[in-house]
Amino acid sequence: MTYCVGLRLSQGLVLLSDTRTNAGIDNVSRFKKMFTWRSRDRAIAMMTSGNLSITQGVITRINRAIEESAADDSIETILSAESMFRVAQLVGERMGEMQDRFRKSLEQRGAAADASIIVAGQRKGGKQRLFLVYSAGNFIEATDDTCYFQIGEHKYGKPILDRVLTPQTPIPEALKAVFVSMDSTLRSNLSVGMPLDLAVIKTDTYEFEVERRIENDDPAFAEISTRWSDALREAFHTLPEFYHAKRPSRKAAAKRKAPARRKR
Numbered sequence: 001m002t003y004c005v006g007l008r009l010s011q012g013l014v015l016l017s018d019t020r021t022n023a024g025i026d027n028v029s030r031f032k033k034m035f036t037w038r039s040r041d042r043a044i045a046m047m048t049s050g051n052l053s054i055t056q057g058v059i060t061r062i063n064r065a066i067e068e069s070a071a072d073d074s075i076e077t078i079l080s081a082e083s084m085f086r087v088a089q090l091v092g093e094r095m096g097e098m099q100d101r102f103r104k105s106l107e108q109r110g111a112a113a114d115a116s117i118i119v120a121g122q123r124k125g126g127k128q129r130l131f132l133v134y135s136a137g138n139f140i141e142a143t144d145d146t147c148y149f150q151i152g153e154h155k156y157g158k159p160i161l162d163r164v165l166t167p168q169t170p171i172p173e174a175l176k177a178v179f180v181s182m183d184s185t186l187r188s189n190l191s192v193g194m195p196l197d198l199a200v201i202k203t204d205t206y207e208f209e210v211e212r213r214i215e216n217d218d219p220a221f222a223e224i225s226t227r228w229s230d231a232l233r234e235a236f237h238t239l240p241e242f243y244h245a246k247r248p249s250r251k252a253a254a255k256r257k258a259p260a261r262r263k264r
Helices: 052-069 084-108 158-164 171-188 219-237 250-257
Strands: 003-009 012-017 020-022 028-030 034-039 042-050 115-123 129-133 139-141 148-152 196-202 210-214
Touching: 003 042, 003 115, 003 129, 003 171, 012 042, 012 115, 012 171, 034 196, 042 052, 042 084, 042 148, 042 196, 052 084, 052 115, 084 115, 084 129, 084 139, 115 148, 115 196, 129 148, 148 158, 158 171, 171 196, 171 219
Parallel strands: none
Antiparallel strands: 003 012, 003 148, 012 196, 020 028, 034 042, 042 115, 115 129, 129 139, 196 210
């Protein structure tokens, strides 16, 4: 399994993914889930979840089209598409091709074919956009009402995002939010694991402000994890008492205090 989260904020796009693939308790591997592309007029990132053969096939077809377009400029690619919306459509089309080719045979063998891809980026002359592409190739777009998408094991990391994120959240604060979201998932689900891949595309820059891998021994991530755990414990102990023992009535209290009568 995996966990990926992407934010669309007024200051830019923030993306974080893990690298663990779990095909059973004795078959755990590391696979990159985040892929990036950049040209002079755009920066694009994708994060994948679900059937690994499906998502790898989608990414391979996307890269193959880019390579072939060098010799034939009539081939449309994510680096030549007229808009980020068209980029999402191209990803959806490649997803549909993979599903049409392999879904039936995968399901006949008892394997799940579902997959999803978060597509993020900005093209010069357009706005930054964030899409979630489903197995069927259809997709939805992030809005001001819902400014983030999650794929994979999302339930553990969702509460913090719901509580602190708005489209106006500054990128430094958003980074803390996605790190805490990921840390919560890492602690609660063994199918999500380090290392992590992080990317940040600031608005109207068309390049990656940050693109790096966070290893298991990263001191900054470790400090956030430790301090968040400490803060949660402290906050828990300061919560007011919810249950109070019922006070006995005056009559019951007096009865308990009265000396017992001796039997004659």
